[in-house]
Amino acid sequence: NAGVTQTPKFQVLKTGQSMTLQCAQDMNHEYMSWYRQDPGMGLRLIHYSVGAGITDQGEVPNGYNVSRSTTEDFPLRLLSAAPSQTSVYFCASSPRRGSYEQYFGPGTRLTVT
Amino acid sequence: AQSVTQPDIHITVSEGASLELRCNYSYGATPYLFWYVQSPGQGLQLLLKYFSGDTLVQGIKGFEAEFKRSQSSFNLRKPSVHWSDAAEYFCAVGDGDQFYFGTGTSLTVIP
Numbered sequence: 001n002a003g004v005t006q007t008p009k010f011q012v013l014k015t016g017q018s019m020t021l022q023c024a025q026d027m028n029h030e031y032m033s034w035y036r037q038d039p040g041m042g043l044r045l046i047h048y049s050v051g052a053g054i055t056d057q058g059e060v061p062n063g064y065n066v067s068r069s070t071t072e073d074f075p076l077r078l079l080s081a082a083p084s085q086t087s088v089y090f091c092a093s094s095p096r097r098g099s100y101e102q103y104f105g106p107g108t109r110l111t112v113t
Numbered sequence: 114a115q116s117v118t119q120p121d122i123h124i125t126v127s128e129g130a131s132l133e134l135r136c137n138y139s140y141g142a143t144p145y146l147f148w149y150v151q152s153p154g155q156g157l158q159l160l161l162k163y164f165s166g167d168t169l170v171q172g173i174k175g176f177e178a179e180f181k182r183s184q185s186s187f188n189l190r191k192p193s194v195h196w197s198d199a200a201e202y203f204c205a206v207g208d209g210d211q212f213y214f215g216t217g218t219s220l221t222v223i224p
Contacts, residue, residue, distance in 0.1 A: 004156075031210070042117075042203060042214040043157075050210055058211060090156055099145035099164075099207025104156035 002026050004105035006091050012111045013081040021076040021108050023091030031094040032074040033058070033102065034066065036087040043090065049074055050097040081112045115140045115208045119215035126194050127223045134189040134218050136204030145207035146187045148178055151217075152200045160202075163187065174198070196222045 007022045025032065033048040045058030049068040063085060065077040074093075078085060088109050092102040116139040126132055138144055145164055149157040161172025168180040178189045187204060199222045204215040 033212070035214075040122075040216055042119075042216040043205075044214070045211055048210055056210070059213075092157075097210050099209065099212070101147060101159045101162050102157075102212070104149075104158070106156045107154075 004091055004093050004103050006089075006105040006108050008108060009106070010109050012113065013078075014113055015081060015083060017081050018077070018079050019081065021078075021089055021091075021110070023074045023076065023105060024072050025074075025091075025093040025103070026072065027093065027095070027103070028071060029093035029103070030071070030096045031100070031102075032068065033092045033094075034064070034074070034076045035090045035092065036060065036085075037090060037107075038087050046076065046089075078110075083112045086110060086112045115144075115206050115211075115213045117204050117206050117213050117215040119202075119204055119218050121218045122216070123219045123221070125221040125223060128196050129193050132189075132191045132194045132198070132220070134202050134204075134220070136187045136189065136215060137185050138187065138204070138206045139185065140206055140208065143182075144187075146178075146180060147205040147207065147212075148172065148176070148187075148189050149203045149205060149214075150174075150200050151203065157203065160189070194220075194222055196224060198222055 004025045034046040035043040047066040049055045091105040094102045118137045148160040
């Protein structure tokens with residue numbers, strides 16, 4: 001079991017560029033989520049999914065898109081990167097929806113210049 | 114929206130000393146509460162969780178937490194801290210499909 005994997009580990013983008021952060025889990029978990037972690041602000045939920053084909057917004061969704069075409073994968077897309085999106089991004093999964101414990105990936109450190 | 118407050122940004126303790134990390138939450142119903150630990154450059158790992166029942170919950174690595182509804186608190190404790198406990202600790206509350214995290218407490222352990 002690889003658990004939750006994220007790629008890339010590090011990324012530098014220029015303002016206006018687009019990219020996709022990849023997240024995959026091999027635990028057949030129903031629920032997946034994306035967070036951003038900023039100094040002094042803890043983790044904030046960006047988007048989440050309660051199953052294939054179902055996504056919803058979290059606390060800070062602006063500037064990000066997600067899709068969930070399979071149970072395993074939950075990519076996060078930045079359509080036009082901004083310096084305010086410089087952050088560490090974590091993907092997490094949970095066996096099912098409804099406030100159960102989450103398993104986190106190792107994170108992606110993104111810098112937008 | 115729900116909120117989680119961790120009033121201590123940074124705590125320093127000596128190895129072998131006891132530890133208490135504070136967490137207060139704002140939530141209308143019975144909360145689902147979690148404590149996670151993050152080592153430098155790593156993702157978060159679940160220490161323990163409270164859903165219902167016994168208000169004193171045991172977790173991994175010798176940690177425990179007590180849910181006090183009257184104080185809206187869920188403080189994390191450890192009787193004797195080890196150097197390897199140095200990390201960042203996050204309290205979180207689950208509200209349906211959404212989770213809210215505190216801003217974290219950074220723990221330094223002095224040998």
